[in-house]
Amino acid sequence: MEGRLSICPPDRLGTPVRHSLDMLTRDILHVLGTEPILVHEPAEAELVIRYASEHDGCAMHAEAFALRYTHDGEKLQLHIVANDDLGLVYGILHVSETMLGIHPFWYWMDQPIKQRTTIEVNCEPYDSPVAKVRFRGWFVNDEVCLIGWKETYPPSREVWLPVFEALLRCGGNMVIPGTDLPKTGIHWELAVEMGLWLTHHHAEPLGAEMFLRAYTGRSASYQEAPELFEKLWLEAIEKQKDQNILWVLSFRGQGDKPFWENDPSFDTPTKRGEMISRVIYRQYEMIKEAVENPVYCVALYGEIAELYKGGYIELPHDVIKIWADNGYGKMVSRRHGNVNVRMPALPAADDGGQHGIYYHVTFHDLQASNHLTMFQGAAAFVKEEVESAFEAGCTDYLLLNCGNIRQHMYMLDLVRELWLQGTMDIETHLQAFVSRYYPSHQEEIADLYRTYTEASIAYGPHADDLAGDEFYHHPARRLIGHWLQGRTSEADRGLLWATGECSFAEQIQWFEQRGEEGHASWSKWVQVCEELLSKLDGEDKQRVIDHLWLPGVIHQTGSEGLLWLCRSYIAAYSEQYAQAFVLASQSMWCYDKGLQALRLAEHGKWANFYRADWLTNIASTVTNVDTLRRFLRMQGDSPDFFHWYKEYLMPETEKYIYLENTHRNPLSDDELANQLQRYFHKQK
Structure with missing residues (x-):
């Protein structure tokens, strides 16, 4: 293809497809130097984006897309076809990557984009494979860098667009967009616009408002005031019932901690498990009454996983059970203060139903986690943990804590390959990752990634x-x-x-x-x-x-x-x-x-x-x-802040004859420290 490209979008242009078409238009401008022409007659277009018809042979599973080619004499047409919006989104972004060279983290890695005059097209039909994990996405968590980056709070569309675009380019389809941000923010609305499923933080079941924020001064006890909790849950259900939601059922205390820390009457595993089970079943029934074909999840996080493993929690049969790593990539229970039980956090062989994982490549725990830096564990370690989770049946859901995105490119890309393919070769992936984003000295750069863990x-x-x-x-x-x-x-x-x-x-x-x-x-x-x-x-x-x-x-x-x-x-x-x-x-x-x-x-x-x-x-x-x-x-050195200067730094000839009234300007801390450092070094 050469010259100015012509594109025919589908007649029914939903917001997810419109966003991805905007991305493609921008990408073509970056690569070819001119924007494409949008036409409304398929016969006039070189690229046709449309919903599939029966003769296209496009797979029927959710999010599938296909590329089909037609020839009319000298004219070649590329058709991107799919049965649903996300399928078209992924098809458009697949073309952007494979034909234009725009890689998933182009924005976050400042990828150098090659200018061209033509686009080479492989005219072989293409059918998208089924992803290994059904629901796969990011938890944009502890996102202080994204919050502070621009002046607007909560973060604006300008901040969230490249986040959601990168997730879609990674084949992701769900997101928790931020942590306890004001409901007035654009984050939820924009995620829906772009076609993403929404899910919830385990500390904010159903995406409801925090109890103590709604009822300041009240005791956050479901036992004392179930109607107040349920009012918040009902409001959340009504607000989200027409969106694609993965409903997280859970019951933790306020501030993301066990509820019994504020209610000591729950002093046995039996009492705690009974309360959590009762709340989860109530949430389950409330959603079932209001939502058609809901998708339910239960976050087996921290103490809830321990109670479930101990047999103290009963769950509805059709929920996705979400197991969590310890924040450091190991599929065991997380450390609580000084207590580190390290209970295995994967389903037992006889634990039927659907399962998934919540996994961290960044974490914030006030102890030893990585927040500003790359994940310190080896790529081989992450591969082994995630693949072992898949082998245990956790392929229905993978929520990846992605932090502030920019610091974690390598591991986000590695998990992208795992959630799509189910397995990967570490060395092949590393070489591909480095070649996408670093134009020169690729072997030296790859070696820095290899040795980082060491x-x-x-x-x-x-x-x-x-x-x-x-x-x-x-x-x-x-x-x-x-x-x-x-x-x-x-x-x-x-x-x-x-x-x-x-x-x-x-x-x-x-x-x-x-x-x-x-x-x-x-x-x-x-x-x-x-x-x-x-x-x-x-x-x-x-x-x-x-x-x-x-x-x-x-x-x-x-x-x-x-x-x-x-x-x-x-x-x-x-x-x-x-x-x-x-x-x-x-x-x-x-x-x-x-x-x-x-x-x-x-x-x-x-x-x-x-x-x-x-x-x-x-x-x-x-x-x-x-x-x-x-x-x-x-x-x-107190009170005059001159004593150390006199003792260590003043020339011997001056120490006993200087006049105090002419030597009373103390050195600053930095000046004194620098001079003392040199003095003590000489004394060694």
Whole structure:
């Protein structure tokens, strides 16, 4: 095909197909330099988009599409045919990728798009395969980067369009668009417009408003006020009953925690399981009364999975049971504070019915999860876990926690292949992924993806006990708080999940060792990355900075910051306050380097992307360590903040003859720390 392309859209142009046609129009403009012409007579078009007729031989399963070709003399026509809207959407995006070269994450990876004058077409008929997983999609969760990226709150259409487009290009068909965002936002409406099924957070069953938000000051007890809960559920059903909804039945407490934490009368598994079962059956009946052919799900998450496995929960026979990994990619129950049961989270062989999984390639848990950085586990590990889930029968549903999208491209693409194909070859996939988005030095880049996991800190005995970026920040702030609150005679019990039972001094030593290990391994990895960057320029260099160097530097600076922080405590414990002040300053400078690295990835359309880093919150860690070093300076340099200068830095010839009234301008913390650092280094 050459020249200006002509397209004939279907007569009945629903909003999902209209959106995908807009995408195709834009893609053609990017590649050919001219927009296509829209015509209304199929005979006048080179590309015909239409609903299938019987003679097309298009498969009848949901979302199937086919490509068919016709010849009329010299004229070639390509027909994209399907039986439903999503089928047409996937057909259009398939043509965009295979014929125009627009890959699923073109927007998020800043894919360089090749300009052409012609489009080469393979005239072989094509029939789309059946996806391995029936319902497959993303939970856009802990999405603070998307929230803070633009000025508008809740996030606008401008933010959500590329999210949903990428999901559709990955063959996804369902979404939870955000976490507890205001109902006035565009996110739900736009997802429906684009043809996606909607589903719900396990803490927001049926997509209903949170009880305590609707009834402020009331006790959030279903036992005390079932009619108030049911009123909220009924409102949610009425609002969504005409949309494609995967109804999540669940009952957790307010704030995504077990309900019995606020109601101690439920003090046995039997009582808890009976209440959850009763609520789920009530939700089930309410939906059944209002919705034709509903699709039900039950989130077996956390404590609900444990109760179900124990035989304490009864479920309706036709629900999809959703099993969840522990947030670190392992299909076992998640850690709760310091308790880590690691109960297998897959259905037993005799557990019939439909099953699916909720899986994380990013997580936020105030402990050791990855939020700003790539998933620290190996691709082979993720492949094994997801394929094992499929073997256990979990092929009806796969909800992937995708976080803020941009940081997690490689793993999102890997799971895309798994949910479509059911299996994949790690090395083949990696080579394909790198070749799509990195025009040069592909083998060196592929090797950085391969070795990323090897640089990660192992903080526990299990294969999934690998530290994400939050490991350097939440524990660090806990250590500082515990220290400055004067509680160092006892362990910080909020860190026993990592260190086990030990004293606070031993906790400091444990984190110091992990920081030392991480600093060594990540420094080597970052050095290799920076050697590659020295060979690149322009967009190629920026892409490697954004997707490889940045996560490596966050790990490197985080582990080094943690290392110096722990050594600062050790020095202060020996009352070497000047040395502790210097070490705390070194810690702060390291953490600040991580903060500055975020700024380097905020270019062009990505301006301000990381300004709402409120979860890992590197800026908060910098402030916390700065508070610590101010505290340390007060231990030996107060009240005039001149004592350390006089003791360590003033020339001997001046120490005893200087006039105080001419030497009373104290050095700033940074100036003093820099000079003291050089002094102590010379003394070694």
